Structures are given as structure tokens and as C-alpha cells.
Amino acid sequence: MIKFRILLLVAALIGLAFFLGYRFGFSEAKLEHSLTSLALSQHKNQDASAGDTQLPFTHPWLAAPSSDELAKSPPSNVDTNNDQSEPQLDDVNDDMDAVFEFDEYQWQNTNDIVAMFNELMTQAEPTTDEGYALFSQMIDQFRTALADSPEQLNTLLTYMMTLEFESRDFHYITSIVQGLTDGVGQTAMQNTALQLAQRSDQASQQQFLHLVSSTYQSSDDPEILNALVGLALYSDADTYTKLHALDLVMPFQVNNTERQQILSGLNTMLDEAPSEGKSAILSNVLRFSSSQQRENLARTMISRNNDIDVRYSILDNIHTGVIPKSADLKNELMNIAVNTDDPMQEQAKHALMYVFDISNEEYQRINQGQ
Structure with missing residues (x-):
């Protein structure tokens, strides 16, 4: 009788252990699935709130898969021979870099810097992302051409002095030349300012003051400093021009x-x-x-x-x-x-x-x- 009771107790304990293990395992799997679904859902929501701009291609991991899809094989764009469950980000970055990738721009006449500048200006008002990327590439190539050739740089600045001070082209040239590396542009603009200082017309005076104010420490040059003082004291310039000259001293x-x-x-x-x-x-x-x-x-x-x-x-x-x-x-x-x-x-x-x-x-x- 006692042995029979012991056998029943052992059987009951084994059954209880089986039942608890089943329940615990099921709950753990359910919790894991819930957390996975929640994380994917949050990722999708963050992507939706990031802005209205859409990338030119879709990222398959941004959409939360259904529970049935989770049990299936990886998406077709993932290499199934590779034992990785994450998408290949290097491939994605390469695609992004290639979105606005152009072959080297072919200028119509690389021997004429003024013609190149006028060609650059035809692209100066882009309206698309591709247009902005192309214009940026053209400016980089144009600056390289100027930095590699002092003669081309001097030719462009001589052309700049013929432009109206208020014109778009005048200010584009000064901005591009300012961006030349190793102080090349600063020196060239300072030399051009000294040429303009010898002229007495109002347009040249405006250009002179603009170049001096745009060139780092150019007023420390004795010749430019004397030109500024002379413009303020002895020229026939208007009051505004004279005060502008003194502002730089x-x-x-x-x-x-x-x-x-x-x-x-x-x-x-x-x-x-x-x-x-x-x-x-x-x-x-x-x-x-x-x-x-x-x-x-x-x-x-x-x-x-x-x-x-x-x-x-x-x-x-x-x-x-x-x-x-x-x-x-x-x-x-x-x-x-x-x-x-x-x-x-x-x-x-x-x-x-x-x-x-x-x-x-x-x-x-x-x-x-x-």
C-alpha cells in the first residue's frame, strides 16, 4: 500500500514538471516573438517619421515581416550561401554613393578659362539633386584648373574686373577664388585689389573694397593700407565709399x-x-x-x-x-x-x-x- 502511494506521488511530480516546462517554454517563445515584432514595428515607425524625402531604392529590412514570413527563408536579396542574417550594408552604401555618380565632366574648351566659367554658369541654378551634384563636380574641376595654372587664374581675375560689381558672375568668381587651397586665391585677390586701387572710377572702387574685405588681413599690406586711407581722405568718392574704406582700417x-x-x-x-x-x-x-x-x-x-x-x-x-x-x-x-x-x-x-x-x-x- 505504501509503495503504491509512493509511485502515485512520483508520477504526479513528473506530470507537474512536464506541465510547467511546457507552459514556461511556450510563454518564453511567445515573449520572444512579441519583442521581435515590437522592435521591428518601432524601426518601421522611426523610418516613417524621418521625413518625406524618399531614397531612390528601398531597404528590405525597414519593413516589419509578418509572423509567417519570420519562419520562411531570408529575403531574396540576401546571400543565402552566407551564414549572416543581416543585410550587406557595404553593398547598400556603394549603391548610395553611386546615386549621383558621374563620369568626369568633359568641358568644351579647357584652354579658355573664361569659356569654362561661362559654361559653369549655365549650370549655376540647378533644380534637381542631380543638377546640384553635377554643379558641385564642375566647381571642383574648375578650382583644380585654376590652382594648376597661375596664368588661367590671372586671366579669370582680369575678366572679373570687367564685370559689374552687382552681377552674379562677379561674386561667383570671388567666391570660387577664395576657396583655392594653400593661400593661392588670397594672394591672387590681393594682387588684383592693388590693380583696382590705381583706378578712380566708382565701379573699380567698389570692387577694390570688396576684395580687400574678402581677403584675410589684406589691409596689413602697406600698399593696400595706403590705398584705403587715400580713398577715404583724398578721393572724389561718395561718403558711403569713404566710410567703407575707413571701416577696413x-x-x-x-x-x-x-x-x-x-x-x-x-x-x-x-x-x-x-x-x-x-x-x-x-x-x-x-x-x-x-x-x-x-x-x-x-x-x-x-x-x-x-x-x-x-x-x-x-x-x-x-x-x-x-x-x-x-x-x-x-x-x-x-x-x-x-x-x-x-x-x-x-x-x-x-x-x-x-x-x-x-x-x-x-x-x-x-x-x-x-
Whole structure:
């Protein structure tokens, strides 16, 4: 009887173990399948949200396969003789690189750099990805032709000087030449700027200033620096051109005599300029003035007799520290701050409170407007 009970107990334990193993194995397989499906689904969703741009071919692994397909053989584009379940990414990258791959572009006349440039410009407004890729390839080949031949480069820059400053072609040439490696383009543009500096017509002056501003440290060249100062002081150029030339000159690049000549010319321009043009001139006057000269100029220009834009410019330079603080300038601002008829009253108060040191008594005075 006891042996029979023992046999029943053993049989029950074996049955329970079999049942639990079956249940556990089934659940584990189901969980694994669920996780696989979830991962594939997320991958597909991420691809769908990446943007509207479509690649020119499809990636078979981006679509989540069904449970039936998971049990089947690998997709046909995967090498079944290879014991790898992942797609061959090297093959895909090769396909992507070949999407816009062109044979070397054949120019109509490689002996004429101007003709090559005009041919390049026929492709300068692409509307498709293929067009952009072709234009990029043409620019690379064009730059190589310039870098390999100083004569071709000089010919192109000579042609550039005949173009209108506002033209598209002029700015394309300067941009392409700037991109030449080893400083070749910078040197060529600087030499061209020196040629343009010898001319007095407005178009050449515009081109000269553009090349100087586009060439790294070109104003350090003594000849170019002298040309800039001469253009600003002694030429018949308009005020805008003269100020542009001075913008390219740093005060420390000139000696004291030249600095005073520049200031004299600027002050003459300031006296003759209309009200709306004085502010731009004033900023250059302050740049080339000494600390004491700036303070004296500020006390004169802050008065009500001057244009409102000039007075605003003075206050801006007080806030930035270009114009130094002084007791006399503080008194001028106090007079403005207590004058209810002065349109600059609130601005003067602000400058006194945040730039100058004032006492509580002075604060109460300007706060009450008395």
C-alpha cells in the first residue's frame, strides 16, 4: 500500500514538471516573438517619421515581416550561401554613393578659362539633386584648373574686373577664388585689389573694397593700407565709399599724423553731412579719437542743438564705454534728465543711473524731474 502511494506521488511530480516546462517554454517563445515584432514595428515607425524625402531604392529590412514570413527563408536579396542574417550594408552604401555618380565632366574648351566659367554658369541654378551634384563636380574641376595654372587664374581675375560689381558672375568668381587651397586665391585677390586701387572710377572702387574685405588681413599690406586711407581722405568718392574704406582700417595701423588727418577729414564730413547721415560718420570719428577727444565730442554732441540720431549715438557709446565718464559729461546729462521738454530725458536718466555714480540726492532730483 505504501509503495503504491509512493509511485502515485512520483508520477504526479513528473506530470507537474512536464506541465510547467511546457507552459514556461511556450510563454518564453511567445515573449520572444512579441519583442521581435515590437522592435521591428518601432524601426518601421522611426523610418516613417524621418521625413518625406524618399531614397531612390528601398531597404528590405525597414519593413516589419509578418509572423509567417519570420519562419520562411531570408529575403531574396540576401546571400543565402552566407551564414549572416543581416543585410550587406557595404553593398547598400556603394549603391548610395553611386546615386549621383558621374563620369568626369568633359568641358568644351579647357584652354579658355573664361569659356569654362561661362559654361559653369549655365549650370549655376540647378533644380534637381542631380543638377546640384553635377554643379558641385564642375566647381571642383574648375578650382583644380585654376590652382594648376597661375596664368588661367590671372586671366579669370582680369575678366572679373570687367564685370559689374552687382552681377552674379562677379561674386561667383570671388567666391570660387577664395576657396583655392594653400593661400593661392588670397594672394591672387590681393594682387588684383592693388590693380583696382590705381583706378578712380566708382565701379573699380567698389570692387577694390570688396576684395580687400574678402581677403584675410589684406589691409596689413602697406600698399593696400595706403590705398584705403587715400580713398577715404583724398578721393572724389561718395561718403558711403569713404566710410567703407575707413571701416577696413584699424586706428592702430596708422601713425599719429595720419590719424589726425583722418579725424580732420571725418569732422569736415560730419559738418557737411545731412542730419540722417551724421550718425555713421560719428562712429568713425569716435573710433579714431583719443579718450579725451571722445569726451569733448560727447559733451558737444549731446546738446539739444544736434540731431536726435546723433544724440542717441552718443548715449549708445556712453553705455558701451567707448566714451569715458567725466564730471562735465555727467552734468550735461543731469541737465537733460531734469528737463521735461527734452525728448532724451528718459534716456539721460537711464545713463546716469546705470553708467555713472550718483548720490541719493541726485537720484531724487532726476526722479522728480526737477
